[in-house]
Amino acid sequence: MYEFNYQKASSVDEAKQLHGNAEDPKYMSGGMTLLPTLKMRLARPSDVIDLAGIGDLVGIDVSGDTVTIKAMTPHAVVAASPDVKKAIPALAKLAGGIGDPMVRNRGTIGGSLANNDPAADYPAAVMGLGATIHTDRREIAADDFFLDLFETALEEGEMITSVSFPIPDKAGYMKFPNPASRYCIVGVMVSQKGGNVRVGVTGAGACAFRVSDMENALASNFAPEAVADISIPDTNLNSDIHASAEYRAHLVTVMAKRAVAEANS
Amino acid sequence: MTVKFTTTINGKEVQGETEDRTLLVQFIREHLGLTGTHVGCDTTQCGCCTVHVDGLPMKSCTMLAVHADGKEITTIEGLAKDGELHPMQAAFRENHALQCGFCTPGMVMSSIGIVDRHKGEKLDEKTVRHELEGNICRCTGYHNIVKAVLSASEVMNKG
Numbered sequence: 001m002y003e004f005n006y007q008k009a010s011s012v013d014e015a016k017q018l019h020g021n022a023e024d025p026k027y028m029s030g031g032m033t034l035l036p037t038l039k040m041r042l043a044r045p046s047d048v049i050d051l052a053g054i055g056d057l058v059g060i061d062v063s064g065d066t067v068t069i070k071a072m073t074p075h076a077v078v079a080a081s082p083d084v085k086k087a088i089p090a091l092a093k094l095a096g097g098i099g100d101p102m103v104r105n106r107g108t109i110g111g112s113l114a115n116n117d118p119a120a121d122y123p124a125a126v127m128g129l130g131a132t133i134h135t136d137r138r139e140i141a142a143d144d145f146f147l148d149l150f151e152t153a154l155e156e157g158e159m160i161t162s163v164s165f166p167i168p169d170k171a172g173y174m175k176f177p178n179p180a181s182r183y184c185i186v187g188v189m190v191s192q193k194g195g196n197v198r199v200g201v202t203g204a205g206a207c208a209f210r211v212s213d214m215e216n217a218l219a220s221n222f223a224p225e226a227v228a229d230i231s232i233p234d235t236n237l238n239s240d241i242h243a244s245a246e247y248r249a250h251l252v253t254v255m256a257k258r259a260v261a262e263a264n265s
Numbered sequence: 266m267t268v269k270f271t272t273t274i275n276g277k278e279v280q281g282e283t284e285d286r287t288l289l290v291q292f293i294r295e296h297l298g299l300t301g302t303h304v305g306c307d308t309t310q311c312g313c314c315t316v317h318v319d320g321l322p323m324k325s326c327t328m329l330a331v332h333a334d335g336k337e338i339t340t341i342e343g344l345a346k347d348g349e350l351h352p353m354q355a356a357f358r359e360n361h362a363l364q365c366g367f368c369t370p371g372m373v374m375s376s377i378g379i380v381d382r383h384k385g386e387k388l389d390e391k392t393v394r395h396e397l398e399g400n401i402c403r404c405t406g407y408h409n410i411v412k413a414v415l416s417a418s419e420v421m422n423k424g
Contacts, residue, residue: 006268006285006331035327036309038286048285052332076321080382100399101378102312105321106328181310182398 001038005047012056012136012161015049019157022047027159029072029111032103057110057161062087068164071110079104088129090171090189090263094121097175099182110160113145116152116207118238119183121175123208126163127200128189129171134162142200146207168193170222172263174255175203178242185243186251190214190259192222199227199256204237204248214256222264224257270334274299275343283330290314292330293340301341301370305401312400315371316340322378324399341370344377352424353377356417357410364404375400376414380421388418 005022009015019025026045028034029052037043051057057072062083069078078084079096098104098112098121112122113133125131126142133140136159145153154160168191175187184203191198197218199211217226231253237245270281274297283292293299293316305313307326314326317339344351350358353373363369379396380388393414394407402410 001286003266004285005266006329008331008334031329031332032309032327035288035329039307050332100312101382101396102315102322102324102375102399103309105318106323 002041002044004038004045006050007047008050008053010053012054012159015051015054015159016136016157018047018049022049025049025157027051027114029114030074030107032099032107032111033115033117034111051110051159060084062167065167066164067091067167068162069109070162071160072108073110075099075104075107075109075112076101078109087167088165088171090173090191090259091125091129091165094125094173094175094187094189097121097177097182109163113163114152114154114160116146116150117183118149118206119178119185119203121173121184121187121202124173124175124184124187124189124200124202125165127202127208127210128173128198129165129168129191129200130193130196130198131163131165133160134164135160143210146209149206151207166193170263172259172261172265174258174262176251176255186248186255188252188255188259190218190256190263192218192263195219197222201252201256204232204252206236206238211252211256218260222260224261224264227253227256227260230256268331270331272333272335273337274333275339281330281333285329285331287330288326289316289328289330289333289338290325292333293325293338296330299340299342303367303370305367305371310399310401311368311371312375313368313371315374315400317374317378320381322375339374341373344373351377352420353380353414353417356413356420360409360413360416362406362409362413364402364406368400368402368404372397372400372402372410376410376417377421379414380418383418385422388415390415 023046025047061068075095085092171191173189175184186203189200199214234245234249239245303313305311309327
């Protein structure tokens with residue numbers, strides 16, 4: 001790791017102030033991506049601003065038709081939450097499948113979304129459930145948040161404070177994990193709320209995206225067979241030693257089918 | 266630049282002074298001389314560096330030393346009490362749940378986390394195998410490790 005200046009914030013305002021005063025700062029939440037990145041010397045921030053001391057950023061609230069998860073809530077807490085399990089079981093399942101138990105004790109929803117790894121799980125939940133990202137300065141709709149590989153709508157110094165998920169009538173999540181890293185080769189979250197169906201895909205492209213053909217088909221028939229013959233083009237999909245673009249395109253259909261089956265079970 | 270912090274390691278208060286970038290595992294091994302916590306992969310995958318932070322297993326190669334500020338850290342050295350092995354250590358010994366032993370400290374720390382998460386439940390082999398996904402044994406000696414965790418869970422749930 002290159003040298004950096006460690007600073008610990010105890011409130012959102014203090015974090016913003018520290019960020020504003022530093023030359024090339026970086027916020028750290030759980031550090032599950034940032035620390036490995038620093039260790040490989042792929043980043044060289046002048047200052048690391050630790051958000052772990054901000055108690056206001058941890059917690060889960062279920063009220064009315066919304067589940068709100070504050071940004072620094074670890075995956076393990078989301079996965080084990082009786083409220084989340086009851087309101088959106090697919091979301092608890094998704095959180096419980098990220099990384100491994102030790103990573104889940106430390107990694108956070110805000111960190112994961114701000115990082116926007118193409119193979120992360122949470123972007124599928126945000127896209128597939130139509131969540132809203134709350135920051136220190138505004139609200140960002142799921143469809144406007146993910147821009148490209150590791151690129152989001154967040155501005156310089158903007159910090160995610162919470163994420164609110166509308167509670168669907170039903171939802172299902174399925175992922176085909178990389179057997180070594182547990183990252184998604186492809187993950188699909190489907191949800192139905194009234195006549196509104198969403199299909200959010202992670203792992204396949206540069207960032208999470210929706211599949212409107214599948215959403216339209218599921219809106220008239222919310223059953224696995226409705227998406228069985230819908231495939232997405234493999235142009236612009238990720239291709240690496242783990243899976244070719246063609247294979248990922250195939251997996252999107254398979255995972256979508258299984259996610260719908262799970263939502264209906 | 267250096268940071269100062271206060272932490273509790275295996276029940277003892279420790280004043281730390283490290284570089285800002287020092288990892289928790291380096292602090293534990295090199296500053297405190299507690300070399301039971303191992304560095305296997307250094308990339309958050311193998312779990313050899315697992316310690317408990319406020320009772321929860323975490324990978325100390327992917328935390329800064331200063332993250333221990335105000336926390337209670339337990340390492341493998343802190344498990345045995347009054348010369349008596351922790352039930353998980355005893356079960357690893359009884360079941361010969363190790364070959365070369367390099368992954369063992371991390372396996373023991375993570376396995377205690379598994380039993381803690383399923384307090385009062387009867388653990389099954391499938392759950393144990395699944396929840397050990399963050400620990401890698403390159404001797405591939407998983408069979409006896411799983412047996413040890415199942416056996417220890419019965420003792421720990423009684424206690």
